[in-house]
Amino acid sequence: MEYLAPHDLGEALDLLARGGVTPVAGGTDFYPALPPGGARESLLDLTRIDGLRGVSRADQGWRIGAATRWSDILHADLPPAFDGLKSAARQVGSVQIQNAGTVGGNIVNASPAADGVPALLALGAEVELASRHGRRRVPLGDFITGVRAVDLAEGEMLLAVHVPAPPEGAVSAFEKLGSREYLVISIAMVAVVLRVVDGVVDHAAVAVGACSPVARRLAVLEREMVGQAPGAVSINARHLDGLAPIDDVRGSGVYRMSAVADLIERAIKGACHG
Numbered sequence: 036m037e038y039l040a041p042h043d044l045g046e047a048l049d050l051l052a053r054g055g056v057t058p059v060a061g062g063t064d065f066y067p068a069l070p071p072g073g074a075r076e077s078l079l080d081l082t083r084i085d086g087l088r089g090v091s092r093a094d095q096g097w098r099i100g101a102a103t104r105w106s107d108i109l110h111a112d113l114p115p116a117f118d119g120l121k122s123a124a125r126q127v128g129s130v131q132i133q134n135a136g137t138v139g140g141n142i143v144n145a146s147p148a149a150d151g152v153p154a155l156l157a158l159g160a161e162v163e164l165a166s167r168h169g170r171r172r173v174p175l176g177d178f179i180t181g182v183r184a185v186d187l188a189e190g191e192m193l194l195a196v197h198v199p200a201p202p203e204g205a206v207s208a209f210e211k212l213g214s215r216e217y218l219v220i221s222i223a224m225v226a227v228v229l230r231v232v233d234g235v236v237d238h239a240a241v242a243v244g245a246c247s248p249v250a251r252r253l254a255v256l257e258r259e260m261v262g263q264a265p266g267a268v269s270i271n272a273r274h275l276d277g278l279a280p281i282d283d284v285r286g287s288g289v290y291r292m293s294a295v296a297d298l299i300e301r302a303i304k305g306a307c308h309g
Contacts, residue, residue, distance in 0.1 A: 036073075036074055036075070036076065036077050036078070037077040037078075038077070038078050038080065039056065039077055039078065039079045039080065040080040040082075040083050041079075041080075041083065041084060042083045042084060042085070043084065043085075044084050044085075044086065044087075044165070044194075047079060047081065047084055047192070048165060048166060048167045048190070048192070049167060050079055051079060051166070051190050051191075051192055052166065052167045052190040054189070054190075055076050055077060056076060056077045056078075056079045057074065057076045057077070057078055057079065058079045058081055058192050059078050059079065059080055059081065060080075060081045060082055060087075060101070060102045060137040060139060060140050061102075061104065061132075061135040061136040061137040061140050062135070062140075063128065063132050063135055063136040063140065064136075064140060064144045064146075065140070081101070081102050081192070082102055084102070086100060087100045087101055087102035087103075087139075087194070087195075088100045088102040088103050088104070088107070089103055089107065090103060090107060090108065090111040090113070093197065095197075095199055095200060096197060096198050096199040096200040096201075097113070097117075097197070097198045097200070098195050098196070098197055098198075099138055099195060099196040099197075099198065100138075100139075100194075100195050101137065101138065101139025101140075101192075101193045101194055101195055101196070102137050102139060103137060103138045103139075104133065104134055104135065104136065104137055104138075105124040105127045105132075105133040105134075105136055105137075105138070105141075105151070106124070106130075106133045106134045108120060108121060108124040108138065109121055109124050109125060109133070114201065114205075115205065115206045115207065116158065116201035116202075116205040116206065116207050116228055117158070117198075117201075117207065118206065118207050118208065118209075118306075119154045119157060119158075119207035119208050119209040119226045119227065119228065119302075119306070120151065120154040120155065120158065120207070120209070120226075122154075122208065122209035123150045123151050123153070123154040123209045123211075123224075123226065124150075124151065126150055126209075126211055126217065127141070127150050127151065128218060129217070129218055138151060138155075138196060139193045139196070142155075142162065142175070142178070142179065142185075142193065142196070143185055143187065143193055144183070145179050145180075145181070145182065145183045145184055145185050145249075146182075146183070147182055147244065147245055147246075147247065147248055147249065147250070148220050148221040148224075148244060148245040149244065149250070150209075150211065150221060150224065150244070152175070152179065152242075152244055152250045153209070153224055153225065153226040153242035153243060153244040153250045154207070154209050154226040154242070155175055155196060155198070156175055156176055156226070156240075156242035156250055156251075156252055157207065157226040157227060157228045157240040157241065157242040157252070158198045158199075158201065158207075158228060158240070159174075159198065159199050159240065160174075160175045160196050160197065160198050161173060161174050161175060161196070161197045162174075162175055162178045162193055162195070162196055162197075163193070163194045163195045163196070163197060164187065164188075164191050164192065164193060164194060165191065165192060165194040166188065166190045166191040166192070167190060168190075170194065172197065173186055175196070176249075176250075176251075176252065179249045179250070180249070181248050181249060182248050182249075201228060201230075202230045202237075202238045203230075204230050204231075204232070205228055205229065205230040205238060206228070206229055206230070206231075206306045206307065206309070207226065207227060207228040207229070207306050208226070208227055208301075208302040208303075208305035208306035209224065209225070209226045209302065210224065210225045210226075210298040210299075210301050210302040210305065211223075211224040211298075212224065212294050212298060213285075214285065220245075220285065221244060221245040222245060222285045222286045222290075222291060222294065223243070223244070223245050223246050223280070223286075223291045223294045223295050223298060224243070224244045224245055224298065225241065225242070225243050225244075225295065225298040225299050225301075225302045226241070226242045226244075226302065227239070227240065227241050227242075227299070227302040227303055227306050228240040228306075229260075229265065229303065229306050229307065231265060231307060234264055235261075235262055235263060235264055236260045236261055236262065236263055236264075236265060236268075237261060237262075238261070239256075239257045239260040239261055240252065240257060241253045241256050241257055241260075241299060241302075243275075243278060243295055243299075245280070245291070246278045246279070246280040246291050246292070246295055247277065247278050247279045247280065248279070251277055251278065253274055253275065253277075253299075255273060255274055255276060256270070256274035256275075256299070259274070265303050265304070265306075265307045266304075268299075268300070268303055270295075270296040270299050270300060274296075275292060275295060275296070278292065278295065280292055280295075
């Protein structure tokens, strides 16, 4: 096993293409999951590569480097439409985890309870992937294909997350249910991005995590919210179609479904009232 720490993206992609190499940035999920005896493959440390860390304004929106820490998100100068993402960042583990864990790692790990994913889904994020053969972009909702499963080809790595410019005046919120307030895996979570004009919603995005194998947008609810006053939105079973929460030690599927409706209403209220 080797420890590899390139400073250049091209070198990193060459190393990745040779096989037997695992990319690592924050490692907050990777290292605790190692089997006895440690890593079986060489480790490719991505943290020294220029351009993989940081939040920047792009032509069509915002770019978040894959190695950007959650604490970087918290301190970034972002519009109110990103407040839900900042709230999620504030609830990713402890402060120590936020200072090490990365946005890209949270996505590639593909946990159904990954706190950052619903907020990015509600923002309409895409992921940018790179290999020696070129680059491609994939909507975040298509990239995560199942529990611990992503659309990542051999020799590919996550380079950045791209968020299109939200509608001017959009607001957002994130609500998480756990057995305690911090340092806990989500039982259910919700992110919303809204714009209200003349008292009614004219843009709505609602994403739910920890209630299906992958986080999901609620398209029916989003359509029906448009034209309604935020306080008039009432959640019913049809709006939650497609969610499939499981029973586990944190809660039953029935409890999760009941909680989601309340979390959505709380997130809408939180977004509109700051």
